Amino acid sequence: MSNAHNLFDTRRQFDLGNGQQGALYSLPQLEKAGVGPVSRLPVSIRLVLESVLRNCDGKRVSEQNVRALANWIPNASRTEEIPFVVARIVLQDFTGVPLLVDLAAMRSAVARLGKNPKLIEPLVPVDLVVDHSVQVDFYGTADAMGKNLGLEFSRNRERYQFLKWGMQAFDTFKVVPPGIGIVHQVNLEYLAKGVLSSPATSAPGSSALFYPDTLVGTDSHTTMINGLGIVGWGVGGIEAEAGMLGQPVYFLTPDVVGVHLTGALREGVTATDMALTVTQMLRKAKVVGKFVEYFGPGAAALPVVDRAMIANMAPEYGATMGFFPIDAECVNYLRATGRSEDHCRIYENYYRAQGLFGIPQKGEINYSVELELDLGTVAPSVAGPKRPQDRIELPNLKQEFVDAFTKPVTASGFGKQSDDLNKSFSVEGNESSRTGQLRHGSVLIAAITSCTNTSNPSVMLAAGLLARKAVERGLQVNPLVKASLAPGSRVVTDYLEKTGLQTYLDQLGFNLVGYGCTTCIGNSGPLPAAVDEAIAKYDVVAASVLSGNRNFEARVHQGIKANFLASPPLVVAFALAGRVDIDLTREPIGKGTDGKDVYLRDLWPTLQEVRDQMQSALRPEVFRRLYRDFAGQNPKWNEIPSTAGEVYHWDACSTYIQEPPFFADFGLRPGEISEIKGARALGVFGDSVTTDHISPAGSIKKTSPAGKYLMEHGVAFEDFNSYGSRRGNDRVMTRGTFANVRIKNLMVPGTEGGVTKCFASEGCGCAPGETSSIYDAAMAYQKEGTPLVIIAGQEYGTGSSRDWAAKGTALLGVKAVVAQSFERIHRSNLVGMGVLPLQFKEGSNAQTLKLNGTETYDLVGLGAGLKPQQDLELRITRTNGQTETVPVTCRIDTPIEIDYYQHGGIVPYVLRQLLAGA
Ligand code: SF4
Numbered sequence: 037m038s039n040a041h042n043l044f045d046t047r048r049q050f051d052l053g054n055g056q057q058g059a060l061y062s063l064p065q066l067e068k069a070g071v072g073p074v075s076r077l078p079v080s081i082r083l084v085l086e087s088v089l090r091n092c093d094g095k096r097v098s099e100q101n102v103r104a105l106a107n108w109i110p111n112a113s114r115t116e117e118i119p120f121v122v123a124r125i126v127l128q129d130f131t132g133v134p135l136l137v138d139l140a141a142m143r144s145a146v147a148r149l150g151k152n153p154k155l156i157e158p159l160v161p162v163d164l165v166v167d168h169s170v171q172v173d174f175y176g177t178a179d180a181m182g183k184n185l186g187l188e189f190s191r192n193r194e195r196y197q198f199l200k201w202g203m204q205a206f207d208t209f210k211v212v213p214p215g216i217g218i219v220h221q222v223n224l225e226y227l228a229k230g231v232l233s234s235p236a237t238s239a240p241g242s243s244a245l246f247y248p249d250t251l252v253g254t255d256s257h258t259t260m261i262n263g264l265g266i267v268g269w270g271v272g273g274i275e276a277e278a279g280m281l282g283q284p285v286y287f288l289t290p291d292v293v294g295v296h297l298t299g300a301l302r303e304g305v306t307a308t309d310m311a312l313t314v315t316q317m318l319r320k321a322k323v324v325g326k327f328v329e330y331f332g333p334g335a336a337a338l339p340v341v342d343r344a345m346i347a348n349m350a351p352e353y354g355a356t357m358g359f360f361p362i363d364a365e366c367v368n369y370l371r372a373t374g375r376s377e378d379h380c381r382i383y384e385n386y387y388r389a390q391g392l393f394g395i396p397q398k399g400e401i402n403y404s405v406e407l408e409l410d411l412g413t414v415a416p417s418v419a420g421p422k423r424p425q426d427r428i429e430l431p432n433l434k435q436e437f438v439d440a441f442t443k444p445v446t447a448s449g450f451g452k453q454s455d456d457l458n459k460s461f462s463v464e465g466n467e468s469s470r471t472g473q474l475r476h477g478s479v480l481i482a483a484i485t486s487c488t489n490t491s492n493p494s495v496m497l498a499a500g501l502l503a504r505k506a507v508e509r510g511l512q513v514n515p516l517v518k519a520s521l522a523p524g525s526r527v528v529t530d531y532l533e534k535t536g537l538q539t540y541l542d543q544l545g546f547n548l549v550g551y552g553c554t555t556c557i558g559n560s561g562p563l564p565a566a567v568d569e570a571i572a573k574y575d576v577v578a579a580s581v582l583s584g585n586r587n588f589e590a591r592v593h594q595g596i597k598a599n600f601l602a603s604p605p606l607v608v609a610f611a612l613a614g615r616v617d618i619d620l621t622r623e624p625i626g627k628g629t630d631g632k633d634v635y636l637r638d639l640w641p642t643l644q645e646v647r648d649q650m651q652s653a654l655r656p657e658v659f660r661r662l663y664r665d666f667a668g669q670n671p672k673w674n675e676i677p678s679t680a681g682e683v684y685h686w687d688a689c690s691t692y693i694q695e696p697p698f699f700a701d702f703g704l705r706p707g708e709i710s711e712i713k714g715a716r717a718l719g720v721f722g723d724s725v726t727t728d729h730i731s732p733a734g735s736i737k738k739t740s741p742a743g744k745y746l747m748e749h750g751v752a753f754e755d756f757n758s759y760g761s762r763r764g765n766d767r768v769m770t771r772g773t774f775a776n777v778r779i780k781n782l783m784v785p786g787t788e789g790g791v792t793k794c795f796a797s798e799g800c801g802c803a804p805g806e807t808s809s810i811y812d813a814a815m816a817y818q819k820e821g822t823p824l825v826i827i828a829g830q831e832y833g834t835g836s837s838r839d840w841a842a843k844g845t846a847l848l849g850v851k852a853v854v855a856q857s858f859e860r861i862h863r864s865n866l867v868g869m870g871v872l873p874l875q876f877k878e879g880s881n882a883q884t885l886k887l888n889g890t891e892t893y894d895l896v897g898l899g900a901g902l903k904p905q906q907d908l909e910l911r912i913t914r915t916n917g918q919t920e921t922v923p924v925t926c927r928i929d930t931p932i933e934i935d936y937y938q939h940g941g942i943v944p945y946v947l948r949q950l951l952a953g954a
Contacts, residue, residue: 040237040239041092041093043089043092043099043102044065044066044069044071044102045065045069046061046062046063046065046066046069046089047059047060047061047062048060048061048062048065048389049243050246050385050386050389051385051389052381052382052385053378053381053382053384053385054378054381054382056243057243058233058243058244058245058246058382058386059242059243059244059245059246060245060246060247060386060389060390061086061089061090061247062389062390063075063082063085063086063089063390063391063392064390064391066085066089066102066106067106071102071103071106071107072103072105072106072107072108073106073107074106075391076400076401076402077106077108077401077402078292078294078327078329078401078402078403079265079329079359079361079362079392079396079401080262080267080292080327080329080357080359080361081105081108081292081327082390082392083248083250083267083392084105084118084120084250084267085102085105085106085108086247086248086390087120087121087122087123087247087248087250088101088102088105088118088119088120088121089102090245090247091119091121091284096119096121096282096283096284097119097121097284101118101119104116104289105118105289108289110291110292110402110403110404110405111291111404112289114288114289114290114291115288115289116288116289117286117287117288117289117929117930118286118287118288118289119284119285119286120250120284120285120286120287121279121282121283121284121285122160122250122251122252122268122279122285123160123161123232123247123248123249123250123251124160124161124162124163124227124232124249124250124251125158125160125161125162125163125251125252125253125254125276125279125280126162126163126164126165126219126223126227126251126253126254126255126258126268127162127163127164127165127219127253127254127255127276128164128165128166128167128168128219128253128254128255128553129164129165129166129167129168129169129195129199130168130169130760130761130763131254131255131273131276131763131839132164132199132254133195133198133199133693133763133764134273134763134764134839134840135254135273135276135277135280136164136198136199136202136209136764137198137693137694137695137696137763137764138273138277138696138698138943139156139158139202139206139209139277139280140201140202140205140683140684140695141695141696141698141699142156142699142943142947143156143205143682143683143684144683144684144686144695144699145699145702145947146947146951147683148702149702149704149951151951151954152954153682153683154682155950155951155954156281156947156950157206157207157208158206158208158209158280158281159208159280159281159282160208160279160280160282161208161210162206162208162209162210162280163210163211163212163223163227164199164202164209164210164211164212165211165212165216165217165218165219165222165223166196166199166211166212166213166214166216166552167214167217167218167219167222167524167551167552167553168552168553168557168559169188169191169192169195169214169552169559169761170184170185170188170214170215170522170550170551170552170553170554170559171184171187171188171554171559171560171561172184172483172518172520172522172549172550172554172555172559172560172561173187173561173562174187174549175518175519175520175545175547175549175561176518176519176545176547177547178542178547180520180547180548180549180550181547181548181549181550181551184549184550185214185215185550185672186672188214188550188552189214189672189676191757192214192761193676194690194692194693195692195693195761195764196213196214196673196676197676197677197678197679198684198692198693198764199211200676200677200678200679201678201679201680201681201684203678204678204680205681205682205683205684212666213666213667213670213673214552214670214672214673215550215551215552215670215672215673216525216526216551216666216670217523217524217525217526217551217552218486218487218490218523218524218525218551218552218553219253219255219487220255220257220258220260220261220348220487220491220524221260221487221490221491221523221524221525222524222525223253223258223260223261224260224261224263224264224340224344224373224491225373225491225525225527225659225663226373226659226663228249228261228264228266229249229375229379229383230248230249230264230265230266230362230366230370230375230383231246231247231248231249231379231382231383231386231387232246232247232248232249233245233246233247234247246382246386248266248267248386249266250266250267250268251266251267251268252268252269252270252271252275252276252279252285253268253269253270253271253276254270254271254272254273254276255270256270256351256836257270257348257349257350257351257487257488257585258270259347259348259350259351259355259356259357259358260344260347260348260487260488260491261344261347262343262344262347262350262357262358262359262360263340263341263342263343263344263345263346263347263348263358263360264340264343264344264360264366264369264370265359265360265361265362265363265366265387267357267359268357269350269356269357270351271285271861272838272839272842272861272864272865272868273839273840274839274842274843274865274868274869274941274942274943275861275864275865275868275942277942277943277946278868278942278943278946281943281946281950282946283942283946286864286930286932287356288325288860290325290326290327290356291326291327291404291405292326292327292328292329292403292404293318293321293323293326293327293328293329293355293403293404293405293406293407294329294330294331294401294403294404294405294406294407295314295318295328295329295330295331295335295406295407295408295409296331296332296334296398296406296407296408296409297330297331297332297333297334297335297338297409297411298332298333298334298408298409298410298411298412299334299410299411299412299413300334300337300411300412301411301412301414302412302414303642303643304416304640305414305415305416306416306494306495306498306603306605306606307341307342307345307492307494307495307603308345308488308489308495308583308601308602308603308604308606309414309415309416309417309603310342310345310346310411310414311345311346311348311349311488312349312417312418312419312424312427312601313409313414313415313417313427314346314349314353314358314409315349315352315353315419315424315425315427316419316425316426316427317353317407317409318353318354318355318358318407319352319353319354319425321405321407322354323353323354323355324354324355325354325355325356325860326355326356326404327355327356327357327359328350328353328355328357328358328359329359329360329361329401329403330343330346330358330359330360330361330395331361331395331396331397331398331400331401332395332396332397332398333397334409334410334411335360335361335395336363336365336394336395338360338365339365339368339369339494340360340365340366340368340369341369341491341492341493341494342492342494343360343365344491344492345488345489345491345492346358346360347359347360348487348488348585349424349488349585351585352424352425352585352586353425360395361392361394361395361396362387362392362393362394363393363394363395364384364394366383367380367383367384370383371656372654372655372656372659373654373656373659374656374657374658374659374660374663375656415429415430416429416430416603416606416621417429417430417602418430418433418581418600418601418602418606419587419600419601419602420587420598420599420600420601421437421440421579421587421597421598421599421600422448422587422588422598422599423448423587423588424585424586424587424601426448430606430619430620430621431619431621431622433600433616433617433618433619433620434616434617434618434619437477437579437598437616437617438457438617440598441454441456441457441476441477441577442454450577450597450598452476452575452577456476457476457477457617458475459475459476459574460473460474460475461473461474461475461570461573461574461576462474463516463564463566463567463570464566471515472514472515472516473516474516474567474570474571474574474576474578475576475615476576476577476578476617477577477578477579477598477615477616477617478514478516478576478578478579478614478615479514479516479517479578479579479580479581479610479611479613479614479615479616480516480517480518480563480567480571480578480579480580480593480596481517481518481520481555481560481563481580481581481582481592481593481596482513482517482518482519482520482546482580482581482582482607482608482610482611483519483520483521483522483554483555483556483560483580483581483582483583483584483607484496484499484520484521484522484523484546484582484583484604484607484608485520485521485522485553485554485555485556485582485583485584486524486553486555486556486582486583486584486585487524487553487556488556488583488584488585489583489584489603489604490522490523490524490525490528490583490604491524491525493528493531493649493650493653493654494646494650495583495603495604495605496523496528496531496532496604497531497532497535497537497641497646497649497650497653498603498604498605498641498646499541499546499603499604499605499607499608500532500535500537500538500540500541500649501537501605501641501645501646501649502605502608502609502639502640502641503537503540503541503543503544503546503608504537504540505638505639505641506540506544506608506612506634506639507540507543507544509628509629509630509634509638509639510628510629510630511544511612511625511626511627511628511634512544512612512626513544513545513611513612513614514611514612514613514614514615516567516614517545517611517614518560518561518563518564519544519545519546519547519611520546520547520549520554520555520560521541521546521547521548521549522548522549522550522551522552522553522554522555522556523548523551524551525551525662526551526662527658527659527662529548530658530662531649531652531653531658534652535649535652535653537649541608544608544611544612545611546608546611555580555582555584555592555593556582556584556585556586558591558592558593560580560592560593563593563595568595571595571596572595577597577598578595578596578597578598579596579597579598579599579600579615579616580592580593580596580598580599580600581599581600581602581606581607581610581611581616582599582600582601582602582607583601583602583603583604583607584601585601586601587599587600587601598616600616605640605641606620609625609636609639612625612626613625613626620635620636621636621637623635625639689749690765691746691749691751691762691765691768692761692762692764692765693764693765694764694765694766694767696766696843696847697766697847698843698941698943698944699944699947702944702947704948704951704952705948706938706939706940706944706945706948707938707940708899708900708938709898709899709900709902709937709938710898710899711894711895711896711897711898711899712823712825712851712852712872712893712894712895712898713823713894713895714822714823714892714893714894715822715823715824715825715851715852715892715893715894715895716795716796716817716822716823716824716825716889716892716893717783717824717825717826717827717887717889717891717893718774718792718810718813718814718817718824718825718826718848718850719774719781719783719792719810719826719827719828719889720781720782720783720826720827720828720882720887720888720889721779721780721781721782721826721827721828721829721832722780722782722828722829723829723830723831723856724829724830724831724834725779725828725829725831725832725833725834726833726834726835727833727834727835727836727838727841727859727862728776728835728836728838729774729776729778729779730773730774730776730779730833730838730841730844730845731759731769731772731773731838731840731841731843731844732759732772732775732776732777733758733759733760733838734758734759734760735756735758735759736756736757736758736759736762736768736772737775737777738753738756740771740772740775740790740809741771741772741775741790741809741811741812742759742762742768742769742771742772742775743756745767745768745771746768759772763840766843766847769840769843769844769847770811770844770847770848771811772844773790773810773811773840773841773844773845773847773848774790774810774844774848775789775790775809775810775811776789776790777789781810781889782882782888782889783888783889784807787807790809790810790811791807791808791809791810792807792808792809792810792813792889793805793806793807793808793813793889793890794806794807794808794812794813794816794817795890796813796816796817796819796820796822797820798816798819798820801816805890810848811848814848814849814850817849818849822849823849823851824848824849824850824851825850825851825852825853825854825893826845826850826852826853826854826855827854827855827882827887827889828853828854828855828856828882829855829856829881829882830855830856830857831857831858831859832853832855832856832857832858832859832862833858833859833861833862833863833865833866834859834862835859839865839868839869841862841865842862842865842866842868842869842871843869845866845869845871846869846870846871846941850871851871851872852871852872852873852874852895853866853871853872853873853874854874854875854876854910854924855873855874855875855876856875856876856881857875858873858875858927863927863929864929864933867927867928867933867936867937867941867942868936868941868942868943869941870936870937870939870940870941870944872895872898872926872928872937873926873927873928874895874908874910874924874925874926874927875924875925875927876922876924877922877923877924877925880922885912885920885922887912890914890915891912891913891914891915892912892913893910893911893912893913894910894911894913895908895909895910895911896908896909896910896911896921897909898926902926902928902934902937903934904926904928904929904930904931904933904934905925905926905927905928905929906925906926906928907923907924907925907926908923908924908925908926909921909922909923909924910922910923910924
C-alpha cells in the first residue's frame with residue numbers, strides 16, 4: 037500500500053473552492069465503512085488517525101494500526117504505540133546543528149560506499165530557525181539590537197557557515213537566519229500552512245492530495261502550534277532525524293483530557309494570566325503524557341494568539357499537547373497573517389470535508405476526562421519564584437515573597453533570616469553601570485521576551501500602552517533594572533512603531549535587544565559587575581520578572597534566585613516598581629512628576645484601548661513583506677561564506693563541527709545480536725539521574741576532559757562557550773558525557789563529578805582500581821575491548837529530552853544501562869543509539885545486590901530472536917569469583933525497536949533501508 041492506496045474506499049475528492057477538486061483520505065468515510073466511531077473521537081486523535089490512514093503501507097503503518105486508533109477508547113490501559121508520520125519538522129539552532137551534522141555524516145558514509153550522497157535527503161520539509169544564540173550583552177540603547185546581533189555572528193560564525201552549507205546541500209532543508217524571530221512564533225506566523233498537499237501524479241484523473249499540517253520539533257514548546265489546530269510536539273533529535281527520513285514517530289496511545297472553557301476574560305486580566313491559570317490547574321490534574329484538548333464556547337471565543345499561549349505552555353503543565361480544534365478563527369488568523377485567499381479557502385474546505393471544522397461543544401466528543409474552567413474567574417497573576425505552575429494572584433505576591441524568603445530551601449524557599457529582609461546595600465556604579473540600592477526582592481532583570489507572549493499583540497500593545505501612561509506621569513524604571521525587549525518576530529516592532537508605543541518603551545529602557553529567545557533560554561547576558569559582586573557578597577535574593585515560560589533556578593541568570601513569570605505589561609510595571617515585594621493592587625508604583633502617587637490601576641490600559649490599537653497590529657501585507665527574502669534583508673547572514681557541495685568537507689581543525697564516528701565502520705548489513713560478556717561498570721548511580729547529569733548543556737570546566745581537549749586545540753578558556761553550543765563536535769560531547777559537576781558515581785563514594793574507578797589493565801594512566809575521569813576510563817576499556825554498563829536507580833534519564841545523553845553514552849562504549857526505571861524518551865533514545873535498556877525486577881537494585889562497580893557482568897540470553905520486553909539474565913561475578921544471576925527485563929518495547937537495536941540504532945537502520953532501495 038502507498039499514498040495512492042484506497043483502504044476502506046477512503047480516498048475521496050473534495051471541492052477546493054476554485055473550480056477544482058482535490059483528493060483526501062476521508063475520515064467520515066472511515067466511519068461509514070464501519071471501521072470505528074470516528075466522529076466521536078477527540079479532534080487531535082482524528083488528525084493523527086488521518087496520518088495513520090494515509091500512510092498505511094502495510095510495513096511502517098499497518099491496517100491494524102488504523103483500526104486500533106479508529107477505535108480509540110477514552111479509558112483503557114495504554115500499551116499500543118501509534119506510528120505517526122509527520123508532514124514536516126521544525127528545529128531551532130541548538131538542536132538543529134547537531135542534527136544537520138548527523139545528516140552530513142550520513143552523506144559522507146554513503147559517498148564512502150560509492151553511492152549517490154543525494155540518497156540522503158529529508159523526505160519532509162525541514163525548517164530551522166536560528167533563535168537560541170542571541171544574548172543580551174547590550175541593552176537600554178537604540179543600537180543594542182545591532183550590537184547584540186554583531187556579537188552573535190562573531191561568536192557563532194563556524195556554526196552559521198555550516199548551516200549555510202546545509203541550505204545549499206539539501207533541497208528540503210531551509211534556514212530562517214538569525215535576527216528574524218523565535219521558532220514557534222515564526223512557525224505560527226509564517227511556516228505553518230494548516231493544510232499541505234502533494235502534487236497530482238501523471239495518472240489519468242489524478243488530483244493533488246491534501247492532508248493536515250502536522251509536525252514534530254526539537255524544542256519542547258513546539259506545542260505552541262496546537263493553538264492553530266495543528267498537531268505537533270517536541271521530540272529528541274534522534275526521533276526527529278528518523279521522522280525526517282520518513283520513519284514514523286512512535287508514541288503511546290494517549291488519554292485525551294477535554295478542558296471545557298466557558299466565559300471570557302474580565303477587564304484588567306490578560307491572556308498571560310489565563311495561560312498561567314491553565315498551567316497551574318492542569319499540573320494539579322496530572323496531565324503528564326496526555327493530550328489536552330480545549331472545547332466549548334470559551335475556547336471558540338478565544339483568538340488564535342490567545343489559544344497559542346495556552347498551547348505553548350503544554351510542557352509546563354506536562355501534557356504532550358494542548359490542542360485547540362480548527363474553526364473560523366484559524367481561517368481569520370491565516371488570512372490576517374498574509375496567507376493567500378486561495379489557500380485559506382482550501383484550508384476551510386478541507387477541514388469541512390473531514391468533519392473537523394468548528395470547536396466541539398459539550399457532549400459531542402468522548403474524552404478520557406473532562407475538566408471545567410470559567411475564564412471569567414481568571415485573575416491577574418504571576419508565577420514563581422521557582423516553578424511555572426506556582427501561580428500567585430497579584431495581591432498575594434508580596435506576602436508570598438516574604439514567606440518564601442525564610443522558608444527552607446528544601447521547601448522551595450530561600451532559607452534566610454527574617455531580620456535580613458529589610459537590609460539594603462549600596463551598589464556603586466561607574467560610567468557603564470548605574471548606582472542604586474539593592475535589597476532582597478529587588479528586580480534586576482525585567483524582560484519582555486519569549487514566543488509565549490510576544491506572539492500575542494494584545495499583551496505587547498498593553499505593555500506599550502502602560503509604558504506610555506507611565507512616561508506621561510513622569511515615572512522611570514529603577515536604575516538597577518536590566519530591561520529588555522526581545523520579540524519573536526519583526527512584526528511586533530512594526531506595530532509598536534506604527535502605534536507610536538515603542539518610543540515610550542524606549543524611554544523606560546525597554547529598547548529592542550534582538551529577535552530571539554534571549555532571557556527565556558537563559559541568554560540574559562551579564563549584569564553590571566558591581567551588581568553581580570553585591571549579589572554574591574551579601575547573598576541577595578534578587579528577582580527577575582519576565583514574560584517567559586520557565587523560571588527554574590539558574591535558568592534566567594546564575595545570580596538571580598527569585599524569578600517570576602508575568603504578562604508584558606506587568607513586566608513593565610515591576611520594572612517601574614523596582615521590587616517584587618510589593619502589592620501593586622494597593623501600594624503606589626511610584627510618584628509622578630506632579631508629586632502624586634501613581635498606582636498600577638492608573639496605568640493599566642482598558643480592553644477597549646488595547647482593541648483600538650489592535651487594528652494596526654495584524655496586517656497581512658506586513659507579514660508578507662517581513663517574511664520575504666530573508667537573505668536580502670540580512671546583510672550579516674549574506675556575508676557568511678558558504679561552502680558548496682553535496683558532501684561536507686569536514687575541517688579537522690574545527691572545534692565546533694566534526695564528523696561523528698557513528699558510521700565509521702558502516703556496512704550494508706547489520707551484525708547479529710549477541711550476548712554481552714565480561715562487561716565493566718562505568719558508573720553506579722542512584723535515583724533521578726537527569727539527562728543534564730548525563731550530558732550537561734552549560735559551561736565547560738577548564739580541568740574537565742572536554743576543557744583539556746579544547747585547550748589542546750588552541751581554544752582559550754573565555755572562548756569555551758557551552759556544551760550546548762558544541763553539540764556539533766562529538767569529541768567535546770563524548771568527553772562531556774557524565775561530566776556534570778553534580779553527578780554522584782557511587783563507585784567513588786563521597787565525590788561529585790564525572791569520575792569512576794577504572795579496572796582496565798592498561799591505558800588509562802593509573803593503576804587498576806584507581807579513580808580516573810569517566811572519559812579516560814571509557815577510552816581505556818575501549819582499547820582493551822571491554823564492554824561497559826551503567827547501573828542506576830529509579831527514573832534514569834529524567835529531565836528534558838536530550839539526544840546527546842544517549843549518543844554520548846553509546847560513544848563511551850556503554851552497551852547496556854541497567855536501571856530500576858527509565859524516563860520514557862530517554863529509554864527510546866538509548867535504543868535509538870543501539871544501547872540496551874534493562875530493568876531490574878521489582879525489589880532488586882544495586883543496593884540489594886550490593887553492587888559497588890568492582891564486579892564484571894554478563895548478559896545471558898541476548899541473541900537472535902530477541903523479543904520486546906523479554907526477560908534476560910544478568911550474571912554478576914564478584915572480585916572473589918562468586919557469581920550471582922538475576923533476571924532483568926529487556927526494555928526494548930516494540931518490534932521496530934528490535935530492528936533499531938540490531939542495526940546499532942535508528943539512523944543506521946534507516947540508512948540501510950535507503951541504501952537497500954537505491
Ligand atoms: S522563546 Fe523561550 S519558549 Fe520560545 S523557543 Fe525560545 S526558549 Fe523556547
